[in-house]
Amino acid sequence: MDLASEWKLRTGLAEAGSAEMDFHGFVATRSAALFRGALVLTGNREAAEDLVQETLERACRKWRTIAAKDAPDAYVRRIMVNLANDRWRRFRRMVPHQDSGERAVAGDEYGRIDSRDQLVRALQCLPMRMRTVVVLRYFHDLSDAEIAADLGISPSTVRSQLARGMDKLRSQFPALSGPSPRQPTEGTR
Numbered sequence: 221m222d223l224a225s226e227w228k229l230r231t232g233l234a235e236a237g238s239a240e241m242d243f244h245g246f247v248a249t250r251s252a253a254l255f256r257g258a259l260v261l262t263g264n265r266e267a268a269e270d271l272v273q274e275t276l277e278r279a280c281r282k283w284r285t286i287a288a289k290d291a292p293d294a295y296v297r298r299i300m301v302n303l304a305n306d307r308w309r310r311f312r313r314m315v316p317h318q319d320s321g322e323r324a325v326a327g328d329e330y331g332r333i334d335s336r337d338q339l340v341r342a343l344q345c346l347p348m349r350m351r352t353v354v355v356l357r358y359f360h361d362l363s364d365a366e367i368a369a370d371l372g373i374s375p376s377t378v379r380s381q382l383a384r385g386m387d388k389l390r391s392q393f394p395a396l397s398g399p400s401p402r403q404p405t406e407g408t409r
Contacts, residue, residue, distance in 0.1 A: 262304065263341065305348050364379055
């Protein structure tokens with residue numbers, strides 16, 4: 221079963237004839253996931269809310285066409301990525317916020333929040349396509365083939381962009397990307 225059929229069955233809209241109800245159901249089921257992706261793509265809550273709103277506005281205008289597609293979710297994600305690319309091109313001359321270099325201490329909840337903030341900032345420093353590939357893989361849990369279809373690139377390009385993006389992120393977080401500490405193999409006395 222394809223994603224579109226599964227979505228229609230899950231939301232109970234397979235028999236509903238109203239395009240408006242279909243769109244409202246889509247928004248109800250997918251807006252949280254769209255927001256999470258937009259938040260990582262943009263780096264701040266207000267811009268993410270604006271991006272999701274503009275994405276859904278454009279999707280609503282063409283909903284009959286989108287709903288007829290095999291994967292309306294992928295189509296709407298593509299709208300969001302294109303809008304994010306447009307915004308990034310407009311604002312790429314802005315200087316990114318400099319990292320203070322402080323790392324979170326284990327068990328420090330505020331430090332974990334700071335680490336998440338640093339991760340989002342590090343994602344913002346990646347080139348847009350690389351950032352988009354990382355977000356679609358790790359925040360939307362899509363496969364190489366799905367990302368390639370969404371972005372109109374080959375799966376090998378997805379893999380290379382993902383590998384280079386992860387290398388850049390790991391270089392900004394060396395303490396977090398190293399091998400995990402070894403656990404003792406035998407008990408202590």
